[in-house]
Amino acid sequence: MSDWNAKIIEEFHANAGKVGGPFEGHDLLLLTTTGAKSGLPRTSPVAFVRDQDRVVIIASKGGAPTSPDWYHNLRANPEVSVEIGTETHKATATPITEGPERDRLYAAMVEVMPGFAEYEQKTDRVIPVVALTLEN
DSSP states (O other), rough: OOHHHHHHHHHHHHHTTTOGGGGGGGGGGEEEEEEEETTEEEEEEEEEEEEEEEEEOOOOOGGGOOOHHHHHHHHHHEEEEETTTTTTEEEEEEESSSSSHHHHHHHHHHHHHHHHHHHHHHHHSSOEEEEEEEEE
């Protein structure tokens, strides 16, 4: 997975935030978290949608039975860095794991990337939603 992510990150940086493949035509950001165990920066490409003044990401891991590493990292340290296009922002991550707000935000992602509906069907876990509040 790290080689796959590295190629997407390289393409993202080379093309001002635009990438091809499964993310072509969709909004993608680079999320940098601090490793929960290592304390080192970890960068992951993640699809997103906007919700008013927040950026929303989904900890789907393609419907795997566990959440992605970046989710565990931001739970340990919610202060993250977010690259959108050519801009980098500091942000605070707030997991939303249940309730109507989580369901509404997940549905918003499904509207723009229908594959996220399949991810929910593939797993027994409730896939967490994360709201990122960007600093100005």
